[in-house]
Amino acid sequence: MEYCPGCTYGVFENILTETIQEMGLKEETIGVTGIGCSQTMLRGSGMGGGAGGMDFDNIGGLHGRALMGAVAAKRCNPKCLVFSIQGDGALAGIGSQHWLGAMIRGEKITAILLNNAVYGMTGGQVAPTTLLGLRTVSTPWGRDPEKWGFPIHAAETAATFRGVAYSARVALNSPQNFTRAKKALRTAFEKQRAGVGMSFVEFLSACPTDWQKEPVAALKFLGDKMIKEFPLGEFKNVDKIEYEIDPEVAASGRTGGLRVESARESEKSSTDTTPSSSKR
Ligand SMILES: Cc1ncc(C[n+]2csc(CCOP(=O)(O)OP(=O)(O)O)c2C)c(N)n1
Ligand code: SF4
Numbered sequence: 001m002e003y004c005p006g007c008t009y010g011v012f013e014n015i016l017t018e019t020i021q022e023m024g025l026k027e028e029t030i031g032v033t034g035i036g037c038s039q040t041m042l043r044g045s046g047m048g049g050g051a052g053g054m055d056f057d058n059i060g061g062l063h064g065r066a067l068m069g070a071v072a073a074k075r076c077n078p079k080c081l082v083f084s085i086q087g088d089g090a091l092a093g094i095g096s097q098h099w100l101g102a103m104i105r106g107e108k109i110t111a112i113l114l115n116n117a118v119y120g121m122t123g124g125q126v127a128p129t130t131l132l133g134l135r136t137v138s139t140p141w142g143r144d145p146e147k148w149g150f151p152i153h154a155a156e157t158a159a160t161f162r163g164v165a166y167s168a169r170v171a172l173n174s175p176q177n178f179t180r181a182k183k184a185l186r187t188a189f190e191k192q193r194a195g196v197g198m199s200f201v202e203f204l205s206a207c208p209t210d211w212q213k214e215p216v217a218a219l220k221f222l223g224d225k226m227i228k229e230f231p232l233g234e235f236k237n238v239d240k241i242e243y244e245i246d247p248e249v250a251a252s253g254r255t256g257g258l259r260v261e262s263a264r265e266s267e268k269s270s271t272d273t274t275p276s277s278s279k280r
Contacts, residue, residue: 006208006215008172029056034066036087037120064095070109083110089119092128106163110199116207124210128152158200159235165197167236171204173222
């Protein structure tokens, strides 16, 4: 609710609230933020919270840990619509292990990434998504891939995980793209409601303050340079996550439970030809 002039986080807020309102889910929604400029959306500015302005339940998490808050909220309230909102520093930097872990497990939440290519709230340090060559307060001569690596493509990465049902990248730079962004968010929420798998939406967003640009120039930079590095589109959209468990694999390996182990042993004893010395 309290952004710099020209910040497109406010556009995202509109998209989010309209989508929840239109889906009629206000009473069943839990949103989770961490620390970063997006934290003001749900709980107002500052660690102590405040007037966030969104009329649904929310949890304020730690920097990089919002996604895990969402996982916990969803596991405890499986019928609720649960999402996390994080900047790129939080999701792909400090909290990347939580993001990967949630995707590995296919948690049935919606993870929202607001990608403005920098750590916004703390003054614009280099982030995993920073464009090559972009000057930031911690890369004053520009992001050099030899020292800082290459920008991570989060939506494409999410799409490679089997537990992810939907992954898309949208941009907050034009009315046409606002409409597409809203459609993507709704699809992500619908996947969650249908229990298909995890859903992920990356919103490219302008940070005029840390990009050191006027608002109009920042929107142009978003449309020209951010979208060039991070193409828009859907990278995965499935209605069912198919998998098969090989019964031989399922009958193998350690159970870790002695009672189960001995039950299995007696069940197998008539046909088992494995020498007892090689059993574990
Ligand atoms: C564990 C921890 N490390 C670092 C910080 C300091 N910190 C607060 S906000 C922030 C940057 C947020 O950047 P990003 O996640 O990209 O979100 P944005 O502000 O751009 O929306 C950092 C590093 C913190 N609060 N907690
Ligand atoms: S620092 Fe950047 S992301 Fe944060 S409110 Fe200002 S413009 Fe928006």
